[in-house]
Amino acid sequence: MASSLSGICFNPPKPTQNPPSQTPSPFQKFNLSFQNKPATTRFSVQAVAREVQPPIANSNNDAVPKSSSSSLSSKSAVSLEKDQRALWKRYVDWMYQHKELGLYLDISRVAFTDEFVEEMEPRMQKAFKDMQELEKGAIANPDEGRMVGHYWLRSPKLAPNSFLRLQIENTLEAVFQFANDVISGKIKPPAPAERFTQILSVGIGGSALGPQFVAEALAPDNPPLKIRFIDNTDPAGIDHQIAQLGPELATTLVIVISKSGGTPETRNGLLEVQKAFREAGLEFAKQGVAITQENSLLDNTARIEGWLARFPMFDWVGGRTSEMSAVGLLPAALQGIDIKEMLAGAALMDEANRTTVVKNNPAALLALCWYWATDGIGSKDMVVLPYKDSLLLFSRYLQQLVMESLGKEFDLDGNRVNQGISVYGNKGSTDQHAYIQQLREGVHNFFVTFIEVLRDRPPGHDWELEPGVTCGDYLFGMLHGTRSALYANDRESISVTVQEVTPRSVGALVALYERAVGIYASLVNINAYHQPGVEAGKKAAGEVLALQKRVLAVLNEASCKEPVEPLTLEEVADRCHASEDIEMIFKIIAHMAANDRAIIAEGSCGSPRSIKVFLGECNVDELYA
Ligand SMILES: O=P(O)(O)OC[C@H]1O[C@](O)(CO)[C@@H](O)[C@@H]1O
DSSP: OHHHOOOSSOEEEOOOOOOOOOOOOTTTTOOOOOOOOOOOOOOOOOOOOOOOOOOOOOSSEEEETTHHHHHHHHHOOOOOOOOHHHHHHHHHHHHHETTTTTTTEEESSSSSOHHHHHHHEEEEEEEHHHHHHHHHTTOTTTTTOOOOGGGGOOGGSSSSSHHHHHHHHHHHHHHHHHHHHHHHHHHHOSSTTOOOOOOOOEGGGGTHHHHHHHHHOOOOOOOOOEEEEEOOOOOOHHHHHHHHHGGGGEEEEEEEEEESSHHHHHHHHHHHHHHHHHHHTOOGGEEEEEEEEETTTTHHHHHHHHSEEEEEOOOTTTTGOEEEEHHHHHHHHHHTOOHHHHHHHHHHHHTTOOOSSSOHHHHHHHHHHHHHHTTTTOEEEEEEEEESGGTHHHHHHHHHHHHHOOOOOOOOTTBBBBOOOOOOOOTGGGGGGGHHHHHHSSSOOEEEEEEEESSSSTTTOOOEETTTEEEHHHHHHHHHHHHHHHHHHTEEEEEEEEOOOOHHHHHHHHHHHHHHHHHHHHHTTTTOOOOHHHHHHHHHHHHHHHHHHHHHHHHHHHHTTTSSOOOOOHHOOOHHHOOGGGGHHHHHHHHHHTTTTTEEEEEEEEEEGOOOGOOSSSOHHHHHH
């Protein structure tokens, strides 16, 4: 089996015999069996089959799964097909293969029934239509009045007009040119440095996760430029990255990535890096590159300060689907990764996902399985387990792609649905020694996606560490052993197999999941392309900082008195006219005290009512400002 899979063409033999037939009754409890039907596979589970229904709103506009009582209560009772011949037939019948990409999708260990597939068919067709409209340039993100065009990035000819097509092609050309010039040394840092050796990428969310995933997956051992990331506003984390660069800061290309150009974490990262440049006597502008929307705050800053280069981020590309824009392509190209191949892999996968035949459409099959596994309401988590170290960050990348896209309070009709699918995972077999114990035997609230890579290591490097067995054979054994062990305990799984981790297969994986998310969003009738929920946290963070400024002003005034007047928390809160915010005021003071910016005169932070606080210094200027 391993040898036939390693070839491009994989045509598993069809089982010659079918087990005895038995007609299962839809939507009621039935026993395992196969129905001897030529056109369809009858896969049965010992469970109450679930009605295919969208979550609907009750009179309070709260989401309730239509079939909640039967479907959800039946989930723990699901007992999957265990007959090996039946499973083999299901495996063969449902296997999806993309020959050119060397990619396989196995959904045989998800227990959906033929009835479910039939019931879903009209909705799948609607989803295909939605995707077609989206690709034609419809306003697929109605809240923001935006087109959604990440598919055009790898097939510019599909862009709805020549202006957009040219924008994509010109940007791609500029990315190639710039990356080549940096690598060749034509574009270099200020003398005496000869060439750039490092990239420091500053960005967060979709402006970091794709580049991080791709760097981990594809960067060669000795890339022309090594990459580091600042993806947070954690000062210690930023200091660490800058310290690691050391004298190489002088040969570091700093790429600041932000679609909006105004994300606070990214702005802070930039300011911290600019400070490090000043302290090292370096001119930041000569080493700074911005990737952002035209005329954003970041774009204007980069233009006014005369940074080395600026690349556009398009209005119609969301952060979490921006890996094939300058956001992902520029850092990748600078690391010597073949970005043409990434684009080709994504384009091939997109092409495959345009068929309206569900069985031949890998993204549709994924979306269908997600719907089945989670009852279309996110009732189970998606555990992503790549058995390959270089794909470690795939689950993290998917976490944003899936959860920011699908995790929505309202559907497109305004009903409260609280949709989403939780995603987590690291890598196998490592996770077998962490949480697979719970997956196998504990709470049954997940389905697994295994990512398998057939090629263990480059040709010519393999050896047998015991007779007939290589190190990679162990990894292979661990994956399939875990898949079987989980299945034996009625835990469903999907397996995605690629021949190798290459720019092409990585591009294909990105495209596969982007489309699966789009299709699933359509199945559950939500807008996958906005993220209103993120704004609430950002707004609240702004309020905390505004309160901190008021606390500082009050403490400053008291600390400028002679003698200094230490204040209780109640006094600070009163003087801030924010007595209802006393808990937050305590947290602000505790944080400032921990960072030597406030002095606890009496008591301790362990008993908040006891403390009296003042500032270490009186800022007279601020007092009279
Ligand atoms: O690229 P930007 O605008 O800095 O945004 C970063 C991230 O912040 C979000 O807007 C919210 O987390 C993401 O969608 C986005 O990828």
